[in-house]
Amino acid sequence: MCGIVGIYNYKRRTPVDKTVLKTATDVLMHRGPDGEGYYFDDSHGVGLGHRRLTIIDLTTGDQPMQNEDGTVWIVYNGELYNYVELRDDLSKLGHRFASKSDTEVIIHAYEEYGQDCTKKFNGIFAFAIWDKNKNNLFLARDHFGVKPLYYYIDDECLIFGSEIKSLLSCKKIVRELDTESLALCLTYRYVPPPKTFLRNVLKLAAAHSLCVESSGEIVERSFWDRTIVIDHSTSESEWIHILRGQFQKAVKRQMIADVPIGISLSGGVDSTAILALMTQLEGRGVHAFTVRFEGGKEDEDETACARKNAEWFGAKHYDYTITSQDYSKFFEKYLWHLEEPIGNESAIAYYFVAEMAKGIVKVLLNGQGADELFAGYDRYLGVYYSRKMPFIPPALVRILSHLPFSLRRKNQLRRLSELLQQDDIWSQIESVSSIISSQEIRNIFSGDLYHQFLNIGHDHLITKEISQYSSGSLLDRLIFHDMFGSLSENLLLCEDKMAMAASIEVRVPFLDIEFATTALSIPSSMKIRRLSGKYIHKKMCETYLPTSVVYQNKIGFDNPVDNWLKNSLGDQLMDYVHSSNSISGAHLNVQYIETMYNEHKKGAIDNQRFLFLLLSIEKWAELFLAKE
Numbered sequence: 001m002c003g004i005v006g007i008y009n010y011k012r013r014t015p016v017d018k019t020v021l022k023t024a025t026d027v028l029m030h031r032g033p034d035g036e037g038y039y040f041d042d043s044h045g046v047g048l049g050h051r052r053l054t055i056i057d058l059t060t061g062d063q064p065m066q067n068e069d070g071t072v073w074i075v076y077n078g079e080l081y082n083y084v085e086l087r088d089d090l091s092k093l094g095h096r097f098a099s100k101s102d103t104e105v106i107i108h109a110y111e112e113y114g115q116d117c118t119k120k121f122n123g124i125f126a127f128a129i130w131d132k133n134k135n136n137l138f139l140a141r142d143h144f145g146v147k148p149l150y151y152y153i154d155d156e157c158l159i160f161g162s163e164i165k166s167l168l169s170c171k172k173i174v175r176e177l178d179t180e181s182l183a184l185c186l187t188y189r190y191v192p193p194p195k196t197f198l199r200n201v202l203k204l205a206a207a208h209s210l211c212v213e214s215s216g217e218i219v220e221r222s223f224w225d226r227t228i229v230i231d232h233s234t235s236e237s238e239w240i241h242i243l244r245g246q247f248q249k250a251v252k253r254q255m256i257a258d259v260p261i262g263i264s265l266s267g268g269v270d271s272t273a274i275l276a277l278m279t280q281l282e283g284r285g286v287h288a289f290t291v292r293f294e295g296g297k298e299d300e301d302e303t304a305c306a307r308k309n310a311e312w313f314g315a316k317h318y319d320y321t322i323t324s325q326d327y328s329k330f331f332e333k334y335l336w337h338l339e340e341p342i343g344n345e346s347a348i349a350y351y352f353v354a355e356m357a358k359g360i361v362k363v364l365l366n367g368q369g370a371d372e373l374f375a376g377y378d379r380y381l382g383v384y385y386s387r388k389m390p391f392i393p394p395a396l397v398r399i400l401s402h403l404p405f406s407l408r409r410k411n412q413l414r415r416l417s418e419l420l421q422q423d424d425i426w427s428q429i430e431s432v433s434s435i436i437s438s439q440e441i442r443n444i445f446s447g448d449l450y451h452q453f454l455n456i457g458h459d460h461l462i463t464k465e466i467s468q469y470s471s472g473s474l475l476d477r478l479i480f481h482d483m484f485g486s487l488s489e490n491l492l493l494c495e496d497k498m499a500m501a502a503s504i505e506v507r508v509p510f511l512d513i514e515f516a517t518t519a520l521s522i523p524s525s526m527k528i529r530r531l532s533g534k535y536i537h538k539k540m541c542e543t544y545l546p547t548s549v550v551y552q553n554k555i556g557f558d559n560p561v562d563n564w565l566k567n568s569l570g571d572q573l574m575d576y577v578h579s580s581n582s583i584s585g586a587h588l589n590v591q592y593i594e595t596m597y598n599e600h601k602k603g604a605i606d607n608q609r610f611l612f613l614l615l616s617i618e619k620w621a622e623l624f625l626a627k628e
Contacts, residue, residue, distance in 0.1 A: 363505045
């Protein structure tokens with residue numbers, strides 16, 4: 001796993017400033033502490049930089065890497081899990097390899113298949129290829145966006161990098177807030193591509209490529225036909241057999257490495273199933289890492305379950321308790337590494353997992369993606385049964401939301417009430433995906449921001465791609481939306497940034513392209529049974545785990561941010577909100593935010609997600625907008 005950066009002065013082909021490129025590359029040292037490399041083509045105005053974290057081919061895999069005659073150059077961040085098979089195929093076609101690295105396989109695949117080479121890849125990647133013969137610079141990001149890729153483009157140059165910070169080394173990029181992104185993030189907790197919080201910095205969407213042609217034309221396209229058709233003809237037993245075979249292949253593929261590999265282990269079924277297969281493949285003694293938050297609820301603490309499961313499979317278990325002091329001390333660095341103020345209160349935990357693993361392993365597998373693929377979240381149940389029982393009056397759900405349920409349950413009922421009032425598919429998905437209601441949006445946003453939000457449209461939220469689920473139900477389409485929205489641009493992005501902050505690579509077997517594509521085609525009726533999700537997934541996992549593990553109640557990952565927001569974090573937030581140069585003061589209704597904070601502090605309404613997100617936004621602005 002690595003960090004990449006590059007500059008292409010495609011208009012005038014003037015030489016790249018080497019000092020600027022090296023500075024931009026140095027910023028990514030945490031992503032690649034094992035080495036650095038550069039390539040400059042002064043006659044064409046190209047410069048490429050690379051920081052390396054050695055995982056595969058430790059001796060001959062340095063980058064930037066070239067083909068045999070030096071006409072194709074690549075900088076690459078990721079792992080290609082099917083590179084051995086691809087190398088064999090390419091060898092049969094006459095290609096010759098000088099190394100054992102997956103990087104060289106990408107070069108030869110590009111030579112053989114051109115820009116369609118991405119269709120051959122099963123892995124996680126963000127790369128740039130400079131083709132000297134065609135005068136093209138070609139960028140690509142993997143199918144689910146596990147690896148990030150940002151870029152800046154104007155009528156003279158393209159600048160790209162694994163992180164926004166590397167782009168900001170170029171002084172021509174103005175640090176200006178994108179207010180559309182602010183509105184989107186406050187609603188959905190993340191900013192959908194191509195936008196970021198900085199008006200001049202964009203991010204390449206998952207499963208997309210971008211090419212600067214020799215003519216100067218910029219061409220962006222999707223390389224993955226995500227036309228998913230739900231398969232109603234396959235039986236339950238057949239699905240279990242198919243999933244089992246593909247899951248085993250996925251874990252085996254993702255264990256390819258020339259360095260030690262471990263697992264980020266929760267107490268749940270997903271990561272434990274991966275541990276079971278890792279043990280089958282490698283034997284007992286897998287390194288497993290678990291964290292918990294100090295002050296979390298005992299019935300929502302995964303540590304005991306994780307330790308028990310690790311012992312069951314003979315794993316070497318490590319655990320760590322994140323204190324409030326740890327959280328506060330790392331919070332500023334958290335936003336510096338994250339670069340996008342995402343509403344994910346638990347994301348910081350993955351840094352501590354990776355930091356604990358550092359020096360023991362270089363790669364961590366985890367169970368991310370299974371909840372989206374197999375409808376594992378509570379909100380999926382509401383969506384599923386809202387279609388089964390359309391006669392439920394919204395007024396009844398609103399009444400229920402005022403009964404003495406938990407704050408979490410009240411929020412779920414509020415979402416269900418809004419869902420039942422919507423007619424079109426997008427509005428239904430929007431009502432379930434947002435962290436604040438439509439009325440709260442009107443109350444929180446200033447007049448200008450609210451009208452801007454109304455005029456954004458939904459193109460940023462992949463509504464065009466939702467239609468590709470040609471035979472899918474509302475739940476199927478919501479899952480599809482989440483896979484390329486909140487999963488890609490929230491959960492996976494947070495994991496990559498936090499793990500790479502500690503120089504650890506993260507791999508996600510459930511997002512193996514073959515396994516995930518199969519899971520997306522399974523009908524929702526085989527994912528939800530009674531009041532539980534992940535039905536067919538759990539049936540598959542019975543193959544590897546005791547039923548007591550498979551069917552235990554979902555614990556989740558509890559954190560004490562709720563309580564901290566009632567105390568020190570809340571005080572910090574209100575200081576930001578009332579400061580003269582705050583985002584809140586410029587674009588939001590400060591009085592309403594005060595009301596939300598007071599309601600949360602009294603325990604009347606659970607506004608944790610919104611308040612934490614707003615704190616993150618204000619802290620982000622202090623770090624990324626205050627500099628010249």
